[in-house]
Amino acid sequence: MGDMAVGANSGSPWSGRTVLITGAAGLLGGWIARDLLGSGASVLGLDNAWDGPRATIPPQGVERIDGDIRNTPLLRDLLSGRHVDTVIHLAAQTLVGPAIEDPVDTFSNNIEGSWSVLEACRSMSVRRIVVASSDKAYGDASGRPYREEMPLRPHHPYDTSKAVTDLLAQTYAYTYGLPVAITRCGNLYGGGDLNWSRIIPGTIRSVLQGDAPVIRSDGTFVRDYLYVRDAAAGVLALADAVGDRPEIAGTAFNFAAGVRLPVIDLVRRILTLMGSQFEPVVLGQPLKEIQDQRVSAARARRLLGWRPRATVESGLRETIDWYRSYLKPGA
Ligand SMILES: NC(=O)c1ccc[n+]([C@@H]2O[C@H](COP(=O)([O-])OP(=O)(O)OC[C@H]3O[C@@H](n4cnc5c(N)ncnc54)[C@H](O)[C@@H]3O)[C@@H](O)[C@H]2O)c1
Numbered sequence: 001m002g003d004m005a006v007g008a009n010s011g012s013p014w015s016g017r018t019v020l021i022t023g024a025a026g027l028l029g030g031w032i033a034r035d036l037l038g039s040g041a042s043v044l045g046l047d048n049a050w051d052g053p054r055a056t057i058p059p060q061g062v063e064r065i066d067g068d069i070r071n072t073p074l075l076r077d078l079l080s081g082r083h084v085d086t087v088i089h090l091a092a093q094t095l096v097g098p099a100i101e102d103p104v105d106t107f108s109n110n111i112e113g114s115w116s117v118l119e120a121c122r123s124m125s126v127r128r129i130v131v132a133s134s135d136k137a138y139g140d141a142s143g144r145p146y147r148e149e150m151p152l153r154p155h156h157p158y159d160t161s162k163a164v165t166d167l168l169a170q171t172y173a174y175t176y177g178l179p180v181a182i183t184r185c186g187n188l189y190g191g192g193d194l195n196w197s198r199i200i201p202g203t204i205r206s207v208l209q210g211d212a213p214v215i216r217s218d219g220t221f222v223r224d225y226l227y228v229r230d231a232a233a234g235v236l237a238l239a240d241a242v243g244d245r246p247e248i249a250g251t252a253f254n255f256a257a258g259v260r261l262p263v264i265d266l267v268r269r270i271l272t273l274m275g276s277q278f279e280p281v282v283l284g285q286p287l288k289e290i291q292d293q294r295v296s297a298a299r300a301r302r303l304l305g306w307r308p309r310a311t312v313e314s315g316l317r318e319t320i321d322w323y324r325s326y327l328k329p330g331a
Helices: 027-038 072-081 096-101 103-123 157-176 199-208 228-244 263-273 298-304 312-326
Strands: 018-022 042-047 063-066 086-089 128-132 180-185 187-189 225-227 252-255
Touching: 018 027, 027 042, 027 228, 042 072, 072 103, 086 103, 086 228, 096 103, 096 157, 103 128, 103 157, 128 157, 128 228, 157 180, 180 228, 187 228, 187 312, 199 263, 199 312, 225 228, 225 312, 228 252, 228 298, 252 298, 263 312
Parallel strands: 018 042, 018 086, 042 063, 086 128, 128 180, 180 252, 187 225
Antiparallel strands: none
């Protein structure tokens, strides 16, 4: 991510705005920061693991702030001292397995962290706020694809933490009039993700290292994979809209590519694109996850004019190229 040029665009609505991104060292935060800098915004990136093994390389120009989202006074100081116009709240413990092993840590990070961010925004005049929920917040809601009006019925710790985050954002919009809207994205992928336990980075790295990729499940789990740069565009379209259109506050928006892909097919596509002869190793472990998750992005299309630009092919190609360059011997 750091090796990609960022050119300023003074005609953009983001030009001159100061934006605080929580979780800026993560996958989505890194790409949003890059787009914002390219649009002429100033970016403050708050994260508690800038030097951690999974932190992305931030684009040049991000002001890195080491800190925890549960530190409300720190957030208040940042919002007031730096005249922050927009808050994009992404910071979260995002891995499903660790959430099952240590639910309290995940609840504390994701739920307490979210009310801390929202509470700090309530006390300051932030003009636009986006909070990241997830398609996982729907849990096992009946019917596919998920639509925003469906009830949130999570059963597992990560999913519950995102559903509560989602409801907290709605509460702050309806009770306190905060200009906050919510994203519910499908599974994100793209260069810069160093969470090797996720299927796409894990598969690409295995192949580049000369190992067969491993699928923990039986390979039949269906997901909707969204290229991270399309997700970043969606978050920014929503953030821009919520400042000017009060009717959007408190509203959740699904973002997805609309592709129904079993994990085994995804892995095979990556192998084909990489020209690899490996057969995936399918462990068939029972996972506490929903079998089939897909969301409809019709609302984002209708109200925001958002469209995914990448196909699975083009998104995976760009992603593979990023890891080839990142993992190149000597890089
Ligand atoms: N990646 C996906 O497939 C996906 C899908 C749907 C929704 N989401 C949501 O989108 C958001 C961004 O996802 P991502 O993939 O970029 O996540 P990520 O794991 O790559 O990044 C999250 C960042 O938050 C930071 N963080 C965690 N707890 C913190 C705390 N208490 N204080 C400060 N920083 C903290 C981490 O250090 C990390 O850099 C998350 O809220 C996630 O739940 C992600």
